[in-house]
Amino acid sequence: MTLHAELRVQRTGFSLSLDLTIEPGEVVALLGPNGAGKTTALRALAGLEAGGAISLNGSTWDGLPAEMRPVGVVFQDYLLFAHMSVLDNVAFGLRARGTRKAEANAIALRRLDQVGLAGFAHVKPRALSGGQAQRVALARALATSPRLLLLDEPLAALDASTRLRVRSELGRHLADYPGHTLLVTHDPLDAMVLADRLVILENGRVVQEGSPRAVVRQPRTDYVAHLVGLNFYRGVARGTEVQLDDGGTLTIAEPAEGPVHVVFPPSAVSLFPSKPTGSPRNTWQATVSGIEQHAHTTRVDLDGSPAVLADITTATVAELRLQPGDALWVSLKATEIHTYPQ
């Protein structure tokens, strides 16, 4: 059965209004910048905050306190109970819901075995590594077989090397989980890898929603475009000309009409010391406002009409002897530009 949630939270200077639907077995990622209301949404769903109405299977949980909701939560820093053994942590929810001790322990041990940590049943949580603690937190949240699983930044507390491994493990466990999953994250990679569908939240409102593939290809806000690393503009198309809202005109290959979004990757942008000649390209003058070194490329921030991000090779940086304030010529092939209606 599809889960429907209506979240309405009002606070001074902030309001959250979010409608969510999650299919059984589906993983939905709630993605957004800090302060967008992601954690508030999760807390409202869990019943830790008022304003989370959920309906599932014809029954509605509205105004129900956290302990009465069939929800499992994996918290950002896991919040394992330090004075209990790992097994007692996992069995805690079952015991709290009235399962007898022997049975609760048996179920908890099975859950631990599923995450490969049966051997750690009798140690205290502080003896676990970050990745193991995360798996225990997942086992604990799933032990009571909740209908809705909530994950709050489940990978944020891990270092980069364990993150990769834990992410793929988490993906496997989520794929096995038959209930509804909501993943709250600000990391686009976690969202893309783990989720079937992305819901992007800004200032308490949904600004975009869709499969990871659709979101990556056609961002609808600056935040999303920044997340997926694309140059992003709004403009009005007339044939193969787009007049950009913030100034500048681009020539595109595929004709379009009306208000459009315009995107192209920073790697499609080339920089030249003087105006390039020939070839049907977009060229305009711009000034370097920032330079940032990435793994294999250099990202250059340019002010101009329009402002643009360019990824260039280190060789080009050396050749151009780039400095902030330098005036350069930007060039961009029309075929690299992708437009879609607003």
Next chain:
Amino acid sequence: MRSRLPVVLVLPAIAGLAFLLVPLAGLLVKAPWASLPTQLFSAEVGQALRLSLVCASLATVVCLVLGVPLAWLLARGDLPGRGLLRALVTVPLVLPPVVGGVALLLVLGRRGVVGQHLDQWFGISLPFTTAGVVLAEAFVAMPFLVISVEGALRAADPRYEEAAATLGASRWLTFRRVTLPSVMPGVVAGTVLCWARALGEFGATITFAGNFPGRTTTMPLAVYLALETDPDAAIVLSIVLLLVSVAVLAGLRDRWIRA
């Protein structure tokens, strides 16, 4: 190299140290070591010591049963005027114990606001009884426990309680299984302080419970009484109380304060 310590500070510091330690040393010097064992195991000392230990322990139990929930309410409850309540709870901490004793008499005495009903309806009279000793000690000692536990509760991360709630635990279960174990060091420290304070209680006890050997004469009262009739016994009793205090301090340091 650092310059020498200024004399203006060092001299008063040494004087202060001497002021605190010399009287205690004097107690040990003047102790009647020869007759100490007989004194220590005499009937009067034994009686007072037993009564003290029993009353202080009972008072501590009363403080735990009432004080831990009170600390929880102050730390976690969404009460209006919580700051004022917290301040009121600490009043017995700074109040002269004699005043506490007078206040208890006024409320729980035979003609007291509550006491007259206790007397009429149940035939219970608390002043000048062992139960009165326990009450007087609990009144004076409870703030120590409440403050210690409340501090620990406020330092504890309430998100663990939320985690317990999402796992289906009621607030009572959460308190027992999650909150209380996590503040156990604070509870133990508060209990020890509370017990030590109750053991040394004098003013409220003598005012509310009087001085009846075997019933209400605790160690501090016995010390005060003995000073006039049998100074050696007073010294022995004092040394026992001193040892208990040192033991409490040592226990607190090693187990809970440094850890």
